[in-house]
């Protein structure tokens with residue numbers, strides 16, 4: 001049985017089509033990545049699966065339970081850490097977790113034990129008895145994630161879980177995610193960080209404008225990109241357009257141009273080495289100085305760029321969206 005099954009899911013907000021008919025089948029016991037540019041519909045999918053939002057049409061099941069007809073059963077087996085951490089500011093970290101534990105009907109003793117375990121796992125023990133309003137952004141996110149694990153969910157939704165985490169906390173979370181999968185949890189993860197998807201996800205879907213535009217294992221997606229990628233840097237920014245013209249002519253494909261880095265990339269499906277030589281000669285003839293001319297394996301960045309025509313968001317251009325915060329747990333009474 002699939003952990004998650006989605007069929008022809010549609011959702012519109014006024015004139016905005018958030019989901020234009022999405023189908024997904026996500027096997028049990030893996031980390032599945034949902035990738036896509038801002039506004040693609042990732043959070044909408046997650047909120048529908050977590051029973052926080054009703055679709056206009058289509059079906060969605062989590063471990064065979066229908067999110068529309070059996071929302072209470074779905075809530076019992078899932079955990080959710082939303083895109084915007086939602087924790088109670090006045091309470092301490094420990095009190096927040098114990099409260100979520102009681103909402104999941106754990107006994108007081110069990111809630112206390114589980115809380116300590118999770119505080120340790122997320123490196124929050126030292127801050128456990130401080131009010132959350134004194135926590136940093138990264139600490140809040142870690143607490144929100146800990147809250148999503150209180151009920152030992154079989155299926156866990158993580159909506160951009162590492163946004164705003166420093167590199168060490170990000171690595172820590174990757175370890176936790178790998179542990180959870182080893183214990184049999186299925187994870188649906190949305191992320192803007194392709195390196196993260198590459199490391200963690202066994203399969204992924206790229207969505208754009210509310211539709212799945214590519215689906216498969218990370219290797220399949222990279223293979224579909226073509227065998228390798230021709231990449232070079234142009235020393236003089238004013239010659240970028242000339243360089244792009246040369247690549248277009250020699251490689252017979254339109255290169256992606258990164259103006260800031262002065263970098264050009266183009267798929268090099270076959271005869272990569274000869275292509276490097278011919279490109280170098282053409283640049284030489286045209287008198288355009290290049291550095292770092294070579295071939296490399298495609299990354300998920302290339303896949304993403306090629307499919308959506310947009311660069312994935314980089315950590316430094318994060319904006320704070322104006323959406324309302326989501327409840328951290330999805331147990332009754334928290335929304």
Ligand SMILES: Nc1ncnc2c1ncn2[C@@H]1O[C@H](COP(=O)(O)OP(=O)(O)OP(=O)(O)O)[C@@H](O)[C@H]1O
Nearest residue numbers: 013016017018036037038039040041042043044045
């Ligand atoms: N409550 C709402 N009211 C109106 N429009 C909405 C609402 N929620 C989402 N949308 C719109 O639906 C589309 C999909 O939004 P969604 O939040 O699912 O995107 P996303 O892929 O999660 O984006 P991001 O990467 O920025 O988090 C967007 O165009 C968004 O503006």
Ligand SMILES: [Mg+2]
Nearest residue numbers: 042043044083
């Ligand atoms: Mg989102």
